[in-house]
Amino acid sequence: MLSDSMISKLQNLTLLMRERASGGAGGARRSRQTGSSSEFSDYREYVPGDDLRRLDWHALARFDKPFLKLFMEEQESAVTVWLDTSASMADKWESAVSAAEAVGYLALGAGDRLQTVALREGTPLVSPWWNGRHSYPRLCSFLESCVPSGETDPVKGMRGVERIPRGMSILITDGYGGTEASLDYLRYRKQECCVIQVLSTFETEPDLNGDWKLRDAENGQETRITADRETLRLYQGALERFLNGTRGACRKREAAYMLLDGRKPFEEDFLKALAGSGMI
Template structure:
């Protein structure tokens, strides 16, 4: 199964990465700043990651790195080799594609899937702005709802749109993501956040279009813990979030089959995305945000080394 148990990054102040705490912060820009600062503080303290105190710009040199990326001034101060992680002259277009279809309104704890996705999108947009990337946003259901092209001046528009994003209609991936690919005229990084209630092959086909046009693509598959574990015990009627159809369920007769199917679904998505050189991560909305943020940075670093 694509979901794996893991601990938070050593040293991170997970209080300020916990979605239940973040849900009480009314200002999305303050939330994004809090998440990024708390995460980077944890990275700085980690004995395992080999990052300097200027983590957002450097990491320790590793065999195989391009020696042209070594920061010789930092070497003079520390007597250790560091390479620039993201260089200003190679600032990227960073585009968030956020699913706001009806199913994203589901949640069994302090936040819905859309809330959690909103926090991730805001934090990574804020971080990317710090990296001097050009930040943009597209929200979508069965079509693009809001579109903000990547720019160094669009962070406030992005945050405002995230605050006001509301799930309302059923969604599909193909049409809006095909349209997004046609609208992005410069190669860059596209982060797709969705609950992927779609057949895996159809979902991946929609995203391959972006990859084929030269974009680096990172996928976060956000799921509520109840969708991962199906903890329900008593018979009840469940509402399909997309179609509103009511379905009677006897949970104890279905729990094993459900868990097997959600595992198959995420594993098939992971296999298909990996085969298309697209980074894919399942994110549990009850967990602190540090795991998703670290996965994003790992993907960015890998992309920088491939180029």
């Protein structure tokens, strides 16, 4: 669970959505429909059957013609948090769960419907839809029940979720499973995408020296390396290309992107990255 200071900072923030909400219940986000909110939208000529309470009497007096005042409709939006629970997430699981709680809290605070999906080996674990900040503890309980293990195919997991309403999808992953395919699928499902890439301290700055037999947490594949200065330099190059690849894939698909660096304290790093990502 997030700390009180973190929650108090999140309370003043709102998830930004480019697309207008549509099809949801009443909420706090502008929708494509006109409705009964206090925000003026447009005029149109009166037709019999319209609500006379919305007639603009001043316009009638001036033009001797009845006009109807239209107001914006405010609806809730659907936010789905996709959490990668593959074995590779184990050493940054705390950061990943905290990020999921934080964005979940933001969604709940904005009056949106929130659903969390744990992408795991086999059938994904899908939470119920939640509304309002009072659902935050349930979100935390759900996330605590998730355990990172096995090998995950994100797209396969996403296909296992039957109903993905139009809205926002936030993918929290380390990106080893391939981000492009996931983003392509979510865009196909009319999702406005955000990617939170989480890396551990070891991944950003490996403390290796000498001969090592590295075992992949997901597939058990072994790689023998001799970690010297040259190897670590090459690793930093490979990491940079990997991160740029994910970043580029997000930019190409108009998805917001933020990186959580395992070397930095979560709260500070998350808020800073969140602000830079354009998600709020």
